[in-house]
Amino acid sequence: MTEPETAAVGRERFESAYAGSAPWDIGKAQPVFVAVADKIRGTILDVGCGPGENALFFAARGHQVTGLDFLEAPVAIAKQKAAERKLSVTFVVGDALRLGEWSERFDNAIDSGLFHVFSNEGRAQYEKSLKTILRPGGKLFLLCFSEHTPGNVGPRRVTEGELRAAFREGWQIESIEPASFEVCDDAKVRFGGENPKAWFLIARRTA
Numbered sequence: 446m447t448e449p450e451t452a453a454v455g456r457e458r459f460e461s462a463y464a465g466s467a468p469w470d471i472g473k474a475q476p477v478f479v480a481v482a483d484k485i486r487g488t489i490l491d492v493g494c495g496p497g498e499n500a501l502f503f504a505a506r507g508h509q510v511t512g513l514d515f516l517e518a519p520v521a522i523a524k525q526k527a528a529e530r531k532l533s534v535t536f537v538v539g540d541a542l543r544l545g546e547w548s549e550r551f552d553n554a555i556d557s558g559l560f561h562v563f564s565n566e567g568r569a570q571y572e573k574s575l576k577t578i579l580r581p582g583g584k585l586f587l588l589c590f591s592e593h594t595p596g597n598v599g600p601r602r603v604t605e606g607e608l609r610a611a612f613r614e615g616w617q618i619e620s621i622e623p624a625s626f627e628v629c630d631d632a633k634v635r636f637g638g639e640n641p642k643a644w645f646l647i648a649r650r651t652a
Contacts, residue, residue, distance in 0.1 A: 467519075468632035469495060474502035475557050477588055477624045477645045482506060484647075485586070487552025490578060492541050493559030497523025497534065503555075504532045511535040511551070542570045545577035554578065554585045558626065560611075561589040561600045568611050576615055579650045585616075586647055588626060593642035598635045608646050615652040621645070 478499050485508070491500040494512030496519045504510045504527070512534060514520050523536045541559060554575055563571055575585060592602040605621055612618055624645040633639055 467496065468628045468635075469558055469626070470498070470522075471627050471629055472498065474499045475588060475627055477643075478502065478555060478557065478586065481586060481647070485553050485584070489553045489555060490544075490551040492544075492554055492556050492575070494523060494536065495519045495557070497526055497536060499555055499557050500534050500536070501526055501530060501532055504534045505530070511537065511549075513537055513539045513541060515540060542567065542574050544574040547578060549578075550580045550583075551578055552580055552583050554583070556585065556587040556589075558588060558590075558600070560587055561603050568607075572611050576650055576652075581650060581652075583650045584619075584647060585612075585650070586645075588624060588643055588645050590626060591623070591642045591644045593623075595637050596635070599641060603644060605644060608644055612646070612648050615650060616648045617651050619647045619649060621647075 475498075479502065482503070485503070487508070489500070489503050489508050489510045491497075491503075491510060491512040494500050494514050497512050500510045500512035500523065512520070512523055515538065517538055520536045520538050523534070527534045527536065560568065560571065579585065589603045589608070590600050592604045594602055608621055609618060622645050624643040625640040626643040627640050628636075
């Protein structure tokens with residue numbers, strides 16, 4: 446992941462989060478991904494996988510899953526969880542903006558909280574990166590903070606219009622629905638005592 450300000454600031458912020466208890470490490474998959482699990486077929490790349498709960502959930506359902514994060518700490522946590530649960534998942538440290546360098550291609554990509562950390566320029570790079578890693582017809586399932594989350598704590602907010610603009614070329618947007626981003630109970634106080642508001646996008650690569 447990369448923060449809007451600088452990569453160095455982003456790395457420091459996320460390293461600090463994983464040194465303690467990351468607000469988004471809820472010990473299970475995000476509910477929105479559980480809800481659409483039956484719609485997902487084939488291989489999966491979990492981009493910005495963090496401590497791996499979403500990747501592990503889909504691996505337990507029989508998918509071939511690769512999880513990618515830019516920090517070593519969450520990847521190590523995810524690998525440990527996979528070993529403890531006896532699940533086969535490939536977890537790697539890497540840059541989500543350089544997926545075009547990979548030779549492997551996937552049927553699906555899931556993004557739980559990565560898109561919203563990028564700058565405008567980073568979003569454009571990321572969208573191109575996703576397009577290269579997905580097979581034609583492959584699907585993207587993306588969960589991000591929405592502008593309806595009160596205050597300014599946490600990541601940059603994303604509007605529905607910004608999502609549509611980001612994925613307007615080479616994609617067919619199947620749906621953008623209001624959702625929530627489940628966080629640990631002690632983190633909810635930062636968002637008025639509730640889970641942050643989110644958008645959940647499903648889009649298919651067409652070109």
